[in-house]
Amino acid sequence: MPDNRVIYLIDGTAYIHRGYHAVRNLSNSKGLPTNAAFSFTRMLMKLMKEKESEYAVVFFDAKGPTFRHEIDREYKANRPPMAEDMAVQIPYIRKIVEGFNLPIVEQQGYEADDMIGTLAVKAEKEGFDTVIVSGDKDFAQMVTDHVTIWDPMKEIVIDRAAVEKKFGIQPAQVIDAMALSGDTSDNIKGVPGIGEKTALALIQEFGSLDNLYDRVETITKKKQKENLLAHRDDAYLARKLVTIDTNAPVAWDLEAFTVKAPDNAALSALFGELEFTGLQKEFPQQTDLSGKRYTGVMTQQELESLAGRLEKASCFAFDTETTALDPMKARLVGISLALEPDEAFYIPVGHAYEGAPVQLDRDAVLRILAPAFENTKITKIGQNVKYDWTVLSRCGFKIDGPVFDTMIAAYLLNPTRRSYGLDRLAADYLNHRMISYQDVTGTGKNAKCFSAVPLEEAIPYAAEDADITFSLHRLLEKELKQGGLFELLETIEMPLVPVLMHMEMAGVAVDREALAALSKELEGQLEKLEGEIYGLAGETFNINSPQQLGVILFEKLGLPTQKKTKKKTGYSTDADVLTTLADHHELPALLLRHRTLAKLKSTYADALAELILPETGRIHTSFNQTATATGRLSSTDPNLQNIPIRTEEGRQIRKAFVPRPGWTFVSADYSQVELRILAHYSQDPILIEAFENDEDIHTRTASEVFQLFPEMITEDVRRQAKAINFGIVYGISPFGLARDLGISQKMAKNYMDSYFSRYSRVKEFMDKAIADARETGQTRTMFGRIRYLPDIDSPNRTLQGYAERAAINTPIQGTAADIMKLAMIATEKALAKEKLVSVMLLSVHDEIVLECPPDEVKTVSALVADIMENVCDLAVRLKVNVAQGSNWADAH
Numbered sequence: 001m002p003d004n005r006v007i008y009l010i011d012g013t014a015y016i017h018r019g020y021h022a023v024r025n026l027s028n029s030k031g032l033p034t035n036a037a038f039s040f041t042r043m044l045m046k047l048m049k050e051k052e053s054e055y056a057v058v059f060f061d062a063k064g065p066t067f068r069h070e071i072d073r074e075y076k077a078n079r080p081p082m083a084e085d086m087a088v089q090i091p092y093i094r095k096i097v098e099g100f101n102l103p104i105v106e107q108q109g110y111e112a113d114d115m116i117g118t119l120a121v122k123a124e125k126e127g128f129d130t131v132i133v134s135g136d137k138d139f140a141q142m143v144t145d146h147v148t149i150w151d152p153m154k155e156i157v158i159d160r161a162a163v164e165k166k167f168g169i170q171p172a173q174v175i176d177a178m179a180l181s182g183d184t185s186d187n188i189k190g191v192p193g194i195g196e197k198t199a200l201a202l203i204q205e206f207g208s209l210d211n212l213y214d215r216v217e218t219i220t221k222k223k224q225k226e227n228l229l230a231h232r233d234d235a236y237l238a239r240k241l242v243t244i245d246t247n248a249p250v251a252w253d254l255e256a257f258t259v260k261a262p263d264n265a266a267l268s269a270l271f272g273e274l275e276f277t278g279l280q281k282e283f284p285q286q287t288d289l290s291g292k293r294y295t296g297v298m299t300q301q302e303l304e305s306l307a308g309r310l311e312k313a314s315c316f317a318f319d320t321e322t323t324a325l326d327p328m329k330a331r332l333v334g335i336s337l338a339l340e341p342d343e344a345f346y347i348p349v350g351h352a353y354e355g356a357p358v359q360l361d362r363d364a365v366l367r368i369l370a371p372a373f374e375n376t377k378i379t380k381i382g383q384n385v386k387y388d389w390t391v392l393s394r395c396g397f398k399i400d401g402p403v404f405d406t407m408i409a410a411y412l413l414n415p416t417r418r419s420y421g422l423d424r425l426a427a428d429y430l431n432h433r434m435i436s437y438q439d440v441t442g443t444g445k446n447a448k449c450f451s452a453v454p455l456e457e458a459i460p461y462a463a464e465d466a467d468i469t470f471s472l473h474r475l476l477e478k479e480l481k482q483g484g485l486f487e488l489l490e491t492i493e494m495p496l497v498p499v500l501m502h503m504e505m506a507g508v509a510v511d512r513e514a515l516a517a518l519s520k521e522l523e524g525q526l527e528k529l530e531g532e533i534y535g536l537a538g539e540t541f542n543i544n545s546p547q548q549l550g551v552i553l554f555e556k557l558g559l560p561t562q563k564k565t566k567k568k569t570g571y572s573t574d575a576d577v578l579t580t581l582a583d584h585h586e587l588p589a590l591l592l593r594h595r596t597l598a599k600l601k602s603t604y605a606d607a608l609a610e611l612i613l614p615e616t617g618r619i620h621t622s623f624n625q626t627a628t629a630t631g632r633l634s635s636t637d638p639n640l641q642n643i644p645i646r647t648e649e650g651r652q653i654r655k656a657f658v659p660r661p662g663w664t665f666v667s668a669d670y671s672q673v674e675l676r677i678l679a680h681y682s683q684d685p686i687l688i689e690a691f692e693n694d695e696d697i698h699t700r701t702a703s704e705v706f707q708l709f710p711e712m713i714t715e716d717v718r719r720q721a722k723a724i725n726f727g728i729v730y731g732i733s734p735f736g737l738a739r740d741l742g743i744s745q746k747m748a749k750n751y752m753d754s755y756f757s758r759y760s761r762v763k764e765f766m767d768k769a770i771a772d773a774r775e776t777g778q779t780r781t782m783f784g785r786i787r788y789l790p791d792i793d794s795p796n797r798t799l800q801g802y803a804e805r806a807a808i809n810t811p812i813q814g815t816a817a818d819i820m821k822l823a824m825i826a827t828e829k830a831l832a833k834e835k836l837v838s839v840m841l842l843s844v845h846d847e848i849v850l851e852c853p854p855d856e857v858k859t860v861s862a863l864v865a866d867i868m869e870n871v872c873d874l875a876v877r878l879k880v881n882v883a884q885g886s887n888w889a890d891a892h
Contacts, residue, residue, distance in 0.1 A: 031790020731805030
């Protein structure tokens, strides 16, 4: 139990500054800096949890001068103004303190230290012990038998014994020592030549500042005595300035200082805005279902009545409850629907538990609902709608007409949010805490399948999903239209959803025997590499242990250390570090090779066969529309983006992907699409001429940059030009280009200067892209896709550089992504229109892979090439390479 005679006095101002410097580069998706607020909150929570304090007060410095400025106009004169990215967090920090229901004390003309000191003295008179929560060494002067200091960030407790041990003097003597040494951070001069160590020694010897000056003639060090005599007034002025005023105008009010329960709703909303997801979960709001009308549909009459309402609606939201997260494995348990705010229905069709009531037949339910879902005038709303659509499609159910996905809508509004989950969106947009899945299914060993959840719990949970999705739709649609993003949703993202769904459901076959052979081959290569690594290291060790590897590289071999781990507890041995070290020793290169092969073996050669769905005999990857800031698709289970294209091992993995027996893969791959988009954006005449003449762009760049005739350009020179071309697209720096090419930064800069002197319009485009981003805080693709760049004016040069590169490459990468999506949509439409049986299976980077019967290969090849090359108009024509093969590698 907490001691009810202890009061905690929290130095809020100090912890704002300490938190700001302790946690860097933290902001929410809107660009609001949150580092100080986050660190401050963690400090408060640590206090609340560990100390269970019954009485606590938070102190802040008030704006304006204090009595110390009247004593000395130079006091704190060297302090720069508060950094803007700290200042904007102050209102949020105050709201956090208010959310914890902690009293705030501040007083014009006094510092937080004075208020704390005053209350510490009053607390002792009232029979209380005081804990000053601070890391400020100035508070050592306040320590008594009843006053201690606790620094939760460093886990340090300072009592009288600790002060005596650390300084060798009594707490009351600390003031005199500080008077001698001064305080440069506060512009308090003290005595020149006397630092903290010397000051402590003098007070240990003489006992006090007064005694020191009474006996100053006994000091044998000539210069020290001269300084003491010459700066006597400065020392006594310093003593006034460093002394905490314990007579500040602050009243003792125990009732006001009593800790109350935090306001969970206020903190949850605030942490939601700041995007402190983990902290928000620690302050759950009560799920408020008052005013909600959630109904279970148990009879055919109720279902038909609901279906009739759906068919008359302009829009409705739907959601499915199932038995699995994988839509290709999930069985339908129920459907929830909402067509009015605060009203929703749940139709159970697959709940099976002891005492479960009779439910409607699944197929009968789908048949009655079909007219509404197939009505092309009604908008169907879902959250991650591809999942539900797939589950229903596997039941033979069709969805037609406009579809709106709240997850994708939220992504378009801000493609760098940390989460697009329904619970997150509900908290952020509706300030509503949803019933969690774990609330109804349980966790760990007690977790149960949703089909085993009793209906009295399942109905509100499932109905809420549809209700919240419906409510979000209205808000998100309005924001999309205001932001000029609705057309992007309507013409690209939503039409793409069924295309991706069909690709996922089609799946792709893999050759089990080829994978097994590749796994065995990789195992042999890894064993050989391990032998070479141990030989170079001179001992065996755990190659996968960064700690052991760090010892080998930096202590045994003496290679130059590059950086520490994130927690600063050991040597970093990440890929960047090993790449740099490879210039100094053979071992890092072997380690990189070992990591690459080990990952290929575990992630692909061994894992792909395990992903084959028994019912189809194929792998069904999941394509994600909301995973990248630029709009590019990603994929999971397996991740198709990470299979290396240019290595032999990568080719072997791609060879394992095969069409169905007797069929052929057709691969259509954009040629240098990003450089063509760069030519379009920049309108650079040399780039445009090269593409119009169908020249090899890398050879042309080599000729321009290195001033060589084409016949003089070797493969190595062309490789360097290629690195420059693609580096420019990604806003590369001379440092980055130097690293990629293994040359000096000076030479890399010369290359880039030469490039920009020849391709001057490219430089103009890049400069304008950065200038526009600086003005608007965002960048856009050709089709209106937005990416916010909150760090474009960051005082942190690294973050600013990252934002500047994003300002350059996002319009290019994002436009390329949009073009690919339009091509995929058009391809599926054309296949259906021409009544072809060929199917689109994969989309990776700038490539589409289709599976075709022999008699359609020629037709599909021509069709896809025509669509991809003419899907949009650019200043230069798009070019597509089309190939066929009996496996993915051969077709590329």
